[in-house]
Amino acid sequence: MSHAAPLAPASAEAEVRMSHREVLEALSGLLLAMFVAMLSSTIVSNALPTIVSDLHGNQTGYTWVVVATLLTMTATTPIWGKLADLFSKKLLVQTALVIFSIGSIIAGFANSMGMLIGARAIQGLGVGGLTALVQVVIASMVTPRERGRYSGYLGAVFALATVSGPLIGGLLVDTVGWQWCFFAGLPVAVLAFVVLQKTLHLPVVKREVHIDYLGALLIVGGVSVLLVWVSLGGQQFAWNSALSWALVSLAVVILGLAVLVEARFAVEPVVPLRLFRDRTTSLATLASVLIGVAMFGSTVYLSLYFQRARGMSPTDAGLMSVCMVGGLFVSSIVSGRIISTTGIWKRWLVGGMATVIVGIGLLSTIDATIALWRVGLYMAVLGVGLGATMQNLVLAVQNNTAQADMGAASSVVAFFRSLGGSIGISALGAILAHRVAASLSEGLPALAALARQDPAIGKELADFQSRTRGGSIPDPNTLGAHVRGLFESAFGDATGRIFLVALPFAVAAFICVLFIREVPLRTTIEHEDELARETAGVAPAAEVTPVGSLPADPVGSLPEELDEGVTEGVAPR
Template sequence: MSSPSTAEADKPPMTRREVLEALSGLLLGMFVSMLASTVVSSSLPVIIHDLDGDQAAYTWVVTSTLLTTAISTPVWGKLADLYNRKLLFQLAIVIFVLASATAGFAQDPGMLIASRFAQGIGAGGLAALSQVLMADIISPRERGRYMGLFGAVMAVATVGGPLLGGVITDAWGWRWNFYVALPVAVAALIIVQKTLHLTRSSWRKVSIDYLGIVLLAVASSLILIWVTNAGTSTDGDFWSLSNNAWWSFTTVWMAGGALLCAIAFVVVELRAKDPLVPLSMFRDRTFTLSVIASISTGIAMFGASVYLSQYMQLARGATPTEAGLMTIPMIAGLLVASVVVGGLITRFGRWKSYLIAGAVFLIAGSYLLSTIEYDTNFALVSVYMFVLGAGVGMTMQNLVLVVQNTCKPSDIGVASAGVTFFRSLGGTIGVSVMGAALAARVIDLMGGVKGDLAAALAGLGDKAQYWAEQLQSNTLPAVSQMPESIRVIIEDVYAQGISHAFLITVPFAVATLLAIVFLPNKPLTTMTTSERLEASEADLGTVSVPQGRDRR
């Protein structure tokens, strides 16, 4: 047991300039973590086609990163309450840089997915620790303004990533998507080292819940593997209807195994000295309802970034660069909403009405995107994307703010990571479910257009055999390269499949609205986490004064 030095304890609070300097490193770290999940979105059809992958591989390249980000987030959050947070943040950057470099050398879908798994571990640390470190230096009341900056950065990374990825893919090749974030990560590492100076009022012996980590990882992995593959298996013929695997022996052991691991995880967490996810936090209505609300926010955020790019390329025949440009309306919605609402929260100290409005936008945006077709007027599609982006911008970061405002200072790391974890887990499961629904829908629809495709192929002359083989393979099609007669049919099929996938997000958005409505409307405190911790320790010291002492 040790305590900080007197000089460290007496150190004055950071000035606004010092806060902004330190925040720049955290913002770069957040940008890098989000960019890892989004920069490949617009180039995924090209990547999977080049590596001879199918729709399942497409989904797993995304969900592999989301899965390890989700699983590692509470681990990083727990470590943040036990170890040096600044050092942990820098370690997460190093892990991310090494994994990104490896992903750029991938020769097949398996190697790429494995690299993305490792990438997610680093990204989880950057996402969780940036929130915790910000709470150390900025009070919840002032944090609204800075949450707007985080929202802006996440807007650029979440939806601007596909644009950048598309340009890079068309100009230099898709492998550079994995290298582009490396200089930013290194810059974040240097800036944090030079500008972020933290004090800590107490240290305690650590105890890591290793069994809890394993059980959480196994439960999450089993359920995602099952969702991704069930109902989408084929016999290798792209024309065939799927062999429904939702009710099979594989479903029984995978879903059953996930359930057993989840139950074991709860039991372990109840007995652990330092649980990975302290279940006692769910006694707090604010934390529980914020977790519920965060799940569908994650589904909307990650699902939109992945499947909007696929819609632009496979349903509208766009190139990767064009697909990135076509998702700019969502960037605008997220950017405007997060910055404006963050500023309003700081100015007036009120947050609930903005979150309710954001949930309404989530519902509207999700439903409207479930109605799109391959020839829907793009002006309408742009409005739909803007509405969904605004909903994400109003809710995503502010749900973390609400939890940080009410949790105990000693639990700030695990509480922040808890909300981020369920948002990431919701996004991971959502992307998997949407991918499975999309794949199953596309397979079914292909069975219904066999006659139209046969007629279109018949008119291609000596090229008919080549395109017939392309359609019969499980490889994701390169729609923009197809002859017009075939392309129109395939675009219609994928548009129906993707709109069907977006319909899945609507009930989750409704759940977000209900959860936010019942959130306790507590005012935002003006004290930083460090100040709250010092105040609580001072109160404890006052209470602990022996009765024989002078109490003046």
């Protein structure tokens, strides 16, 4: 059984070059799809307390509303990427939009926590597809050398969804009800579907395919068990409990079987392990995991810091994110355009990671009393670093990857970054909770001593203890002055501590980036190995059916000994 790269006909997509205007038209639909995927998580963040209360849920249900989407999104990302190497990318993006819309409709009409959690899992399937496929489609439209000029648009969408989501969500909850947090994305999803139908014209290579059902099942199962462990560990069960060890052991066994199937038995594996023979892919994947831990694991708690340590409203806390997102937006645009002009990219990757380290280091010094303008400045520094790093890691991998493997390779980077983020969010969240509890334990005895002299302080302390007994986190604006100061100080110090814990992961990612070898950005969509096979005299045996206004070009067939790459022709999808 052959394990060579499953090569598509030689120039099915490479020969069809799109003009800048055509790329922008197609990109508009992709950006709308990406926006609705990102908005699905940010718009509901401020509404969750109200939703859980209306549906009579508890803290466990609150956690699972978040975990359900995260789990299905992360676990299915590599599967969506592999499907993009086998089927119509346009059809897959539209399918992901439909799945997301179905999940949103069910969530909006949910009348129980179980129904809402199931709907969020369906949403996650669609979000996973959109997250994986947008990068793959862009890689099919433009060459690596040209790709940088478009990365700024992705940064703009990220900024818009991050800033507008909490604001829109808060407004909808206060006016028409939390259900519209799920319905609000539907018009955007429909518009994205229509725009893609009209503007995205990619030729589709039809060939014999071998879907790795067993590998996909094992990957989803193993990752799901792992994410359940990292998401609920330290909350629903102790990290060192028997249940915790059982989940880890089960995840290791299932993922071990997945590696065996992918390496030995799958004709076209979901995650081709041969991709990791390339040093750039291996190092970029490891760096993505570490960046996920450092970035997502720490920055996700900044909103909690602004609300619990600084007494801000959810809306004001959302506005503070403009600092980091603005830095990311500017950096991604500037670095992308310069890379497209010069073709030099590693210095931006190294410089970006160095700036990330500086930003995380500065944020490790924050507390409840630091000036807000300094916190905003530190967030902007981190955003500048992330803008020059995240997209360029994907670019480095895509530049070294054959077009036939583009979907799998791109989704692998996104998958491991999401996996690292999930682990970071859980682990650093446990550290945050432990540190807050420790600080309160240290400060409460002194406050209790004052309470014996002042009945008003005693009343404040009794009220605080009764409200936090069930593990809930009170709004500091509702606390008495003395207790509020202690509470805000505990959260401020703990937030700085988790950035300090995240710092070594950023340093390790920087070391990985240093060892990535800079390869000149290719000016063709196809890899040089694919082009070499085309010019070696491979006989044409398939045709590209014209799609929209694109021309039809003859494409080469594959060597007969590569049974998994047999071409049958090309048909539009």
